[in-house]
Amino acid sequence: MGWVAIEALSVSYGDTRVLDDVSLRIPRGSLVAVLGPSGCGKTTLLRAVAGLLPVASGTITVGGRLVTGPGVQRAPEKRGMGWVPQDASLFPHLSVGENIGFGLPRTKQNDDLYCEPGETSGGVGGLLAGLTRRGRVARAPVRVSAPSSHLAAAPISPDRSRQTSRAARITELATLVGLTELVDRAPSQLSGGQAQRVSLARALAPRPDLMLLDEPFAALDPLLRSALRTEVAALLRGQHNTSLLVTHDQEEALSLADFVAVMRGGEILQFGTPADVYERPVDPWVAGFVGDTVELDGHWRDGRVECALGSLAADWMGVQSRSERSSGGPMGERGAASAPADGTSVRVLLRPEWLTLGARGSAQPTTDAVVTAIAYAGHDALVSFALADAEKTAVRARIAAPDLPRVGDRVTLGICQNALAYPLE
Amino acid sequence: MTELLIPPLETDAPPRTPGRYRFGAPPWLLVLAALCAATAAIPLVYLVVRTTEAGLTELLDTLMRQRVLQLTVNTVLLAAAVTLSCLVLGTVCAWILTRIRLPFQRTLLLVSALPLAVPSYLAAYGWLVWFPHLNGFWASWFVMTMVCTPYVTLPVAAALRGASADLESVARTLGRGPLRAFAAATWPQIRPAAIAGALLVCLYSLSDFGLVSMLRFQTLTWGINAAYGASFDRNQAALLALVLVVLALVVVAGERHSRRQVSSVPGRSTMPARAPGRTWPVYVTVLLAAPLAGVVVPVVGLLTRLLEAETLRAIDVPRLVEAIGATLGLALAAAVIAVLVALPIAALAARYRGRLVAVIEAVGFLGHALPGIVVGLSLVFFALAAVPMFYQTSLVLVFAYVVLFMPRAIGSVRSGIAAVPTSLGDVSRMLGLSPFQAWWRVTARLALPGIAIGALLVAISAMKELPATLLLRPTGISTLATELWSRTALFEFGAAAPYAAALVLVAMVPAVLLSGIRGTAREN
Numbered sequence: 021m022g023w024v025a026i027e028a029l030s031v032s033y034g035d036t037r038v039l040d041d042v043s044l045r046i047p048r049g050s051l052v053a054v055l056g057p058s059g060c061g062k063t064t065l066l067r068a069v070a071g072l073l074p075v076a077s078g079t080i081t082v083g084g085r086l087v088t089g090p091g092v093q094r095a096p097e098k099r100g101m102g103w104v105p106q107d108a109s110l111f112p113h114l115s116v117g118e119n120i121g122f123g124l125p126r127t128k129q130n131d132d133l134y135c136e137p138g139e140t141s142g143g144v145g146g147l148l149a150g151l152t153r154r155g156r157v158a159r160a161p162v163r164v165s166a167p168s169s170h171l172a173a174a175p176i177s178p179d180r181s182r183q184t185s186r187a188a189r190i191t192e193l194a195t196l197v198g199l200t201e202l203v204d205r206a207p208s209q210l211s212g213g214q215a216q217r218v219s220l221a222r223a224l225a226p227r228p229d230l231m232l233l234d235e236p237f238a239a240l241d242p243l244l245r246s247a248l249r250t251e252v253a254a255l256l257r258g259q260h261n262t263s264l265l266v267t268h269d270q271e272e273a274l275s276l277a278d279f280v281a282v283m284r285g286g287e288i289l290q291f292g293t294p295a296d297v298y299e300r301p302v303d304p305w306v307a308g309f310v311g312d313t314v315e316l317d318g319h320w321r322d323g324r325v326e327c328a329l330g331s332l333a334a335d336w337m338g339v340q341s342r343s344e345r346s347s348g349g350p351m352g353e354r355g356a357a358s359a360p361a362d363g364t365s366v367r368v369l370l371r372p373e374w375l376t377l378g379a380r381g382s383a384q385p386t387t388d389a390v391v392t393a394i395a396y397a398g399h400d401a402l403v404s405f406a407l408a409d410a411e412k413t414a415v416r417a418r419i420a421a422p423d424l425p426r427v428g429d430r431v432t433l434g435i436c437q438n439a440l441a442y443p444l445e
Numbered sequence: 446m447t448e449l450l451i452p453p454l455e456t457d458a459p460p461r462t463p464g465r466y467r468f469g470a471p472p473w474l475l476v477l478a479a480l481c482a483a484t485a486a487i488p489l490v491y492l493v494v495r496t497t498e499a500g501l502t503e504l505l506d507t508l509m510r511q512r513v514l515q516l517t518v519n520t521v522l523l524a525a526a527v528t529l530s531c532l533v534l535g536t537v538c539a540w541i542l543t544r545i546r547l548p549f550q551r552t553l554l555l556v557s558a559l560p561l562a563v564p565s566y567l568a569a570y571g572w573l574v575w576f577p578h579l580n581g582f583w584a585s586w587f588v589m590t591m592v593c594t595p596y597v598t599l600p601v602a603a604a605l606r607g608a609s610a611d612l613e614s615v616a617r618t619l620g621r622g623p624l625r626a627f628a629a630a631t632w633p634q635i636r637p638a639a640i641a642g643a644l645l646v647c648l649y650s651l652s653d654f655g656l657v658s659m660l661r662f663q664t665l666t667w668g669i670n671a672a673y674g675a676s677f678d679r680n681q682a683a684l685l686a687l688v689l690v691v692l693a694l695v696v697v698a699g700e701r702h703s704r705r706q707v708s709s710v711p712g713r714s715t716m717p718a719r720a721p722g723r724t725w726p727v728y729v730t731v732l733l734a735a736p737l738a739g740v741v742v743p744v745v746g747l748l749t750r751l752l753e754a755e756t757l758r759a760i761d762v763p764r765l766v767e768a769i770g771a772t773l774g775l776a777l778a779a780a781v782i783a784v785l786v787a788l789p790i791a792a793l794a795a796r797y798r799g800r801l802v803a804v805i806e807a808v809g810f811l812g813h814a815l816p817g818i819v820v821g822l823s824l825v826f827f828a829l830a831a832v833p834m835f836y837q838t839s840l841v842l843v844f845a846y847v848v849l850f851m852p853r854a855i856g857s858v859r860s861g862i863a864a865v866p867t868s869l870g871d872v873s874r875m876l877g878l879s880p881f882q883a884w885w886r887v888t889a890r891l892a893l894p895g896i897a898i899g900a901l902l903v904a905i906s907a908m909k910e911l912p913a914t915l916l917l918r919p920t921g922i923s924t925l926a927t928e929l930w931s932r933t934a935l936f937e938f939g940a941a942a943p944y945a946a947a948l949v950l951v952a953m954v955p956a957v958l959l960s961g962i963r964g965t966a967r968e969n
Contacts, residue, residue, distance in 0.1 A: 072871050096874040103875035109868040113890055219872075226877060426550030 023262050024069075024230055029078030029088075030400040031061075031068050036355035038064045040286040042078070046230075046279075051256055051263045053273035056283035057309070059438055062266045065283070066232050069264065071096040082229050101136065102223030102231040102261075108215035110207035116218050117183040117203035121190045123226040193221040197254065219253060224259060231256060237272065249276055270310045274298060282306050299371070302337070302419040304442055306376035307369055314375070314415045318368040318441070320360050325441050326414040327368045334368065336360065351393045365393055366441040372402060374437045379424065382434025389415070391429045396421075405433065447788045462550040470797040475805070478789040482808040485848050488823035489690065489811060496683045496825050507684050512668075513691030517688055520651060520664040523585055524692075534735065535597025536639055540767055541728045542598070543605040554602070557817070558595045560739030562956070564909040565592045566655025566930060567945055571743020573659060574750050574938050580661040588660065589650050591739035594740060596649070597642035598735075604638035605631070637703050645698035651693050651848060654912035655926075659933055660753040664911065665689040666818045671914065682907050683826065686819045697814040744949070750942040764928075769947055770910050772924040776955075779846035780854075780904040784896060786847055787854035791899075795862035806855070812851040820845050821913030842917040853897035853906060861895015862888060864873040901955040909951050925951065 022045035031039040038061045046052045054062045067073045069080055071094055080088040082101070087094040088440035110119050194200045197217040207215060216236055223231060236252070237245045253276040256263050267273050273280045274294040281291045282301075290302045301371065304315065307386045318327030325334040336359045361365070389405035392414065400420050406412045408430075416432065425431055483944035496504060507513060524580055541547070542554055560568075568588050571883035621629060654666040666683050672682035721728055750756055790809040793802055812820070824845050828836040835841050865888050873883040889896070911926045918927060925948040 028782060067871075070871075070875060072874065095877055095879070096871070097874075097877045101875060103872055104873060109866060109872050111869060111873075111887060122873070125877075142744045222872075222876065232875075369549075 022046065023065035023083055024264070025079075025081045026065075026069065026081045029065070029068060029080065030076040031064050031073065032076045033108060037076075037080045038286050039068065040074075041289055042283075042286070044281055044288060044291065046264060047264055048083075048261050048262055049257075050278040051253060051261075051265060051276060052279045052281060053065060053265045053267055054171075054281045054283055054288075055267055055270060055273040055310070058268055061284045061286040062268075062283050063234055064286075066234050066264065066266045070097050070101055072230050089355035099123050100226070100229045102226070102228035103234045104216075104219050104223050104231070104233045106235045108207075108212075108219040108236075108239075110210075110215055110218055110222075111277075112207055114207075115203065116199065116205050116207065117190050119218055120193050120203070120221045120225055121186055122222055124186045124189055158252075186189040189225055196224070197221045202287055210437065212240050213248050216248065217238065220255070223343075224261070229262065231261050233263060233265040235267055236265075238267070238269070245272075274310065280310075282309065286307075291368075299437075300335075300337070300440070301369075304367055307440070312372050312416065312418070314370040314372055314417075315359065316370075316413065316415070318366050320364045320366050320441060321362045322356060323359070325368050325439055328407050328410040328433065329368075329370075329387050329415070329433070329439075330369070331437060332384050332439040336443045337440050338444050339370075351378070360443070365444050367444055369416075369440040370415075370435065370437075371444060372416045373418040375415065376434040376436055377419060377423055377431055378436050379432055382436060386435075389431060389433050391425050391427050391431065394424065396424075405431070454502065454812055458537040469801065470793055470798065474789060474793055476800065478793040478805050478809075481789050482784045482805045484786060484844075485851055486808050487809045487827060488815060488820045488848055489844075491827040491830075492683060492686055492690065492819065492823040495823070496680075496687050496822065503680070504684065506689070513681075513685065513688070516663060516665050516668040516685065516694075519582075519662065520666075520689070520692070523582065523589070523657070523662065523664060524647050524696075526586050526649045527581075527589045527593060527650040528643050530586070531593050531597050531646040532639060532643040534590065534731075535594045535642060536601050536635075538594065538598045538732055538735070539605055539635075541732055542602045545721045545725075545728050546720055547721060547725060547728060547732075548929050550732035551737070553729075553732055557598055559736045560592050561595045562952070563743065564661055564741050564911070564926070564948075565589065565649075565653050565657065566933075567689070567747075567948065568592050568739055568743045568925075569656040569659040570929065570933050570938070570941060570945060571746040573933065574612065574942075575742065577936065577938070578700055582662055585657050585660045586664040588738070589653065589656055591735045593646040593649055594735040594739070596637060597643045600638040600642045601635055604635040607623045608634040614618070640703040641700050644703065646695050646701070648696045648814070651689065651696065652818075654816070654818050655930060659930075665692075666816060667927060669818050669822060670912065670915070673825075679826075682822055686822050688813075689816055690819055692889075693814050693816060693819075699783050709821035712735045726796045745965035747942055747945050747949075750939055751946050753939060756939040756942050761939060764923075765947060767941055768923050768928050769951060771922050772926070772948075772951060775843060775846070776904040776907040778839070779850065779907040780900040782843060783847045783854045783903040784850050784858065784900045785853050786860050787899060788896075792862055793854050795859045798910055807856050810852045812849045815849065817849055817910055817911070818912035819844075819850055821916035824848075824913075825916055833840050839919055839922065842914065842919070845913040845917055846903070848909060849910065849913065850906045853902040857890065857895050857899035857902060859895075861892035861898070864895070865891045898959060901959050903951055908955075 024044075024046035024087050026044040026046075029039055031038065031044045042061075042065060044052070044054075044065075046351060054065060056062045064073070068075050068088070074093060075088055077090075078088070079086065079090070086092055087099050110116075111122065114122065142205065182225060189253070190203065191200070194203050197220060199214060199217055202210065202214065207218070216239075220236070228348050249272055265273075265277065274297070277294060279291065280294050280297045282289045282297060284305065288304050290298075291298055297306070298310050301310060304313070307313050316327040316329065318325040320334075321331070321338070323333065338358070339359065376382055386410035390408065391403055392406050393404040395402040395404075398421065400418050401424055402416050403419050403425065404414055404416050405424070407415065415433075419425075465686045538557055542550070542557065547553060565588070568591070571590055572584070608631050615625050616626035616630040617623070652666065653664075654670065657664045658667050658670070663923060667687060669682050669689070673679060691878065695857075773926070787809070790805060794806045824841055825836075828841045832841075869887050869891070870883050873887050874880070909926060911930055914924055914927055915930065918924065924929075925944045929941050929944040929948060932938075932944065
């Protein structure tokens with residue numbers, strides 16, 4: 021576990037601390053999304069992992085190889101990571117094919133040998149490797165003859181150690197991203213989605229140990245965005261890539277990632293599976309950030325909460341110790357913190373889709389309510405209700421389109437899941 | 446050709462792109478850029494050292510001499526008069542260019558920028574061909590105004606085109622007449638550009654040597670040259686140079702200050718141009734005044750002289766070819782070295798921010814404020830005192846060109862580099878390139894047009910440079926500019942004509958190259 025391990029990473033710009041003691045473990049072959057509002061430090065985290073900016077403290081290891089640590093700051097070009105920036109950033113002076121092949125070594129004597137960038141052997145050859153093209157050539161045989169000199173020598177897939185010709189690799193990747201006919205085009209002739217595919221192919225070409233994606237879909241229009249991200253996620257999984265994706269789009273993070281890290285103000289608040297993050301958020305802010313919520317005031321009584329919706333079965337989501345929260349590993353079943361004393365004021369939280377129309381399927385007591393407004397979204401609608409017992413309290417439910425009531429209808433509301441109870445701030 | 450016509454004003458106000466690094470510059474780049482910038486400071490620093498050596502009392506004594514005062518007053522008067530007339534004429538021209546729908550609008554804009562391509566002394570020569578007895582304040586004022594007007598016209602026209610018309614419309618709906626609405630709503634938007642342009646004019650007329658010398662109006666630059674020529678009083682030359690530098694620095698500080706005040710007003714719509722009706726000849730006459738007086742009259746005068754049988758017979762071909770060769774060689778050397786020296790400064794300024802970066806860049810721009818004659822004089826002293834073996838060699842002359850024209854190189858190289866997104870650098874690093882490989886294969890490759898433009902701008906300026914060349918040229922080497930000058934000084938207008946014509950033609954070579962430079966992005 022933890023192909024990529026980030027431990028206690030801190031980054032500062034001048035006096036401002038942008039990342040504060042961030043830890044994250046990325047299992048091999050998984051796609052981890054870092055989700056947070058703009059300015060939360062997620063892009064900084066990505067750039068620190070890439071080696072594109074200096075860190076104040078902390079360590080980063082990839083496959084057992086230390087790339088950032090005390091006194092160690094491996095150059096970005098020697099980390100063996102792939103980088104897909106937000107705006108694709110294709111080289112405007114090169115064709116699509118040349119862009120894809122940019123990271124593949126090109127030599128006069130040995131044009132077709134493909135070796136891995138980012139892995140250097142020690143000694144003079146390694147020193148030269150970053151500076152000269154000849155260094156790369158010198159590096160290739162070393163790698164083949166003495167693979168055991170690398171800590172990270174274990175290949176991800178069988179073809180990883182195979183030497184492929186440069187041209188063949190370009191064709192392979194162009195095919196992979198579905199742009200075979202466009203290899204001779206100029207980047208200026210591509211659409212936004214095509215450019216982003218080329219950018220992805222370019223990053224994948226040198227077979228990186230870790231793919232870093234910096235909001236790669238943010239600049240695309242919504243329709244294209246959802247189509248492309250599904251495709252890209254499938255592609256990354258198909259290549260058995262370990263990937264770190266940064267995004268501010270909740271839907272993107274939840275739908276694509278194996279694990280989601282929610283960030284705010286330079287700290288990771290929660291790390292877990294998408295379902296874990298959505299259904300068991302660590303605090304109301306995370307809950308509100310990853311989706312719509314229904315929030316009510318209530319009192320804790322013996323495993324239940326008493327609130328405007330009645331007495332509901334609830335899970336206590338009290339504060340865990342910070343060390344436990346930021347240990348970095350994906351948390352499956354969270355160790356339940358000890359429940360509070362009866363009568364404690366709590367914040368009750370539900371998801372709008374946990375509310376159902378009618379008593380059927382309800383695991384909880386039902387409530388009568390009046391429909392006050394409907395925000396129609398096609399596939400479903402967010403329906404606002406005023407509760408019969410407490411008219412000032414408004415709740416919202418996500419109702420599938422065919423079952424929609426009308427404004428003014430009197431309905432019975434059921435609840436199909438345990439409510440979440442949080443301590444008051 | 447259009448790049449050539451853009452005054453340096455445009456190139457030294459860079460677009461502040463967001464593509465900068467948030468971290469400090471690498472120390473080696475800072476040191477390298479600081480060293481390069483330091484070379485630009487040599488003339489000024491040495492001039493100050495040299496004058497203070499003479500002692501404070503002698504300094505004050507000389508300063509209060511009748512002669513010095515007279516030269517200073519002349520200089521200031523001329524600069525003020527030219528600035529004022531350029532400001533008025535330039536603003537009116539800019540208004541006509543943007544607000545009146547005249548035929549051939551683009552051509553008219555290009556034509557009104559033309560005087561920038563003619564060195565001031567060439568214009569003066571052209572007028573002397575027609576009127577050999579032209580001299581004094583009014584003659585200098587007139588020719589200088591015609592040559593300098595585009596420095597106001599171009600930035601003001603640009604500002605007018607960018608000015609929001611919404612404000613003026615609002616002022617009209619609130620009851621102001623057209624003129625008062627313009628004064629209340631539009632003038633504040635274009636004022637910074639107008640003042641910056643006017644101060645640039647002021648700087649040029651302060652520094653000008655060739656025009657005032659040919660038209661025999663005694664300003665500081667003329668006085669410096671005369672005092673230097675009378676070699677028994679070099680202290681006075683140094684002192685006059687110091688006075689001139691102080692004046693120039695004040696003007697440049699004012700220009701920088703006014704440029705900072707440019708603020709954009711929200712609002713996208715621009716004022717529609719209106720049809721001129723039957724008054725169009727008036728507008729066209731005003732527009733064409735400067736190009737006619739600054740370009741057409743001198744060039745036609747030059748051509749008539751050139752084509753006279755007597756002139757053609759008297760052309761000293763080997764000497765002319767030699768002067769062309771010297772001009773081209775010196776300009777080429779200056780262009781290459783200036784770009785090399787400008788590169789670290791431009792790379793630093795394009796990518797990093799901070800007080801130290803700003804200081805380094807400002808020092809690199811010092812040559813912009815230094816009159817050519819001052820740089821020439823200071824380097825004479827410097828070469829004699831510090832590196833006597835280089836005195837009277839082309840090396841010192843090329844160095845003077847580098848100091849004087851480095852700002853142009855920095856300006857265009859910087860915009861070239863700033864236009865390359867930093868993300869491309871990141872991507873190439875992540876794809877296995879070392880910092881230098883990434884710079885060479887991506888950043889430098891994409892910034893190449895900007896670098897080439899910088900080199901050509903330096904080459905053009907160096908070809909036309911006169912005062913520093915006069916002081917620093919090695920014995921036996923003449924450029925086209927010095928040949929033209931020395932013949933005109935002796936009233937040999939016919940003998941000067943071939944050199945003037947050759948200068949115009951040779952300076953067109955880089956201009957043509959400039960117009961051929963395109964972006965390097967792949968286009969099918």
